[in-house]
Amino acid sequence: MAHGHMIPMIDMVKLFASRGPITRARDSGHEIGLSIIDFPPKGSSLPDNIVRFDQLTTPDLIPKFIGTLELLQQPTESILQELHPNCIISDMFLPWTADSAAKFGIPRLVFYGTSCISQRVSVQMGLHTPYEKVSSDFDTFFVPNIPHQLMFVRTQVAQFALKAEGNEWSNLLRLTREVMEKCLIASRSSNPIMWIITRIITTFTPAQLHEIVVGLEASGQDFIWVVRRGKNQEDWLPQGFEERIKGRGLIIRGWAPQVMILDHPSIGAFMTLEFDS
Numbered sequence: 001m002a003h004g005h006m007i008p009m010i011d012m013v014k015l016f017a018s019r020g021p022i023t024r025a026r027d028s029g030h031e032i033g034l035s036i037i038d039f040p041p042k043g044s045s046l047p048d049n050i051v052r053f054d055q056l057t058t059p060d061l062i063p064k065f066i067g068t069l070e071l072l073q074q075p076t077e078s079i080l081q082e083l084h085p086n087c088i089i090s091d092m093f094l095p096w097t098a099d100s101a102a103k104f105g106i107p108r109l110v111f112y113g114t115s116c117i118s119q120r121v122s123v124q125m126g127l128h129t130p131y132e133k134v135s136s137d138f139d140t141f142f143v144p145n146i147p148h149q150l151m152f153v154r155t156q157v158a159q160f161a162l163k164a165e166g167n168e169w170s171n172l173l174r175l176t177r178e179v180m181e182k183c184l185i186a187s188r189s190s191n192p193i194m195w196i197i198t199r200i201i202t203t204f205t206p207a208q209l210h211e212i213v214v215g216l217e218a219s220g221q222d223f224i225w226v227v228r229r230g231k232n233q234e235d236w237l238p239q240g241f242e243e244r245i246k247g248r249g250l251i252i253r254g255w256a257p258q259v260m261i262l263d264h265p266s267i268g269a270f271m272t273l274e275f276d277s
Helices: 003-018 021-027 061-070 073-083 097-104 116-128 159-163 177-182 206-219 258-262
Strands: 088-091 108-111 140-142 151-153 193-197 223-227 249-253 267-271
Touching (some): 003 021, 003 088, 003 108, 073 097, 097 108, 206 223, 258 267
Parallel strands (some): 088 108, 193 223
Antiparallel strands (some): 140 151
């Protein structure tokens, strides 16, 4: 329901399949396949045409989308009761799967799409709330139990964490090789390239996108920038910009092979969004 979550989950499925258990299970007479659940499910306040996060057009749809995910618990448990799986692997935005796993007595693994350090910081923030131990929004504090000292001020903490009261969210909080060549990575190994994504969940205003354009052009930095396809009229893009940055910059509209690109040694920086930051 969000590309940044679906693609890694599918990659994990492919990894499991490459180890042979699915083939062996099928050879043993077990039925392996897909169980489909309607989305949005019955009782949802979402419009019927909304099936992915990037289809949300107004801020008021975000809590409706998150709330709709909770309605998947009952149909999911019906599938669990029928199939009797040995394990559940679920996404971080489906916390109710912990209750479902406990109900049927099976282990549960959770996929977190954030980096290890981001997850570590989130957990320690939730456990120790160091931002509550400073007297103003601009006093600095350190996150405990981190190998390196990470210093923050309270205004850098997400609002949902500051307002949370001990709930689960506060506490636990690839195209092809040809595309790679078009992304100018294959031919540029000496200059570090910045990888920028502004297309996943957040809807950027034309003014915000224009400021990124101005900064990129003035910086002289090599870059690859992924933007949404068809979400606006691109009034934010100055005339002739793509011609002026040809040879050092590329704009990709739509999907791009992120894992493949980030794995290339030419990538020197990664700029993206932090959910609800």
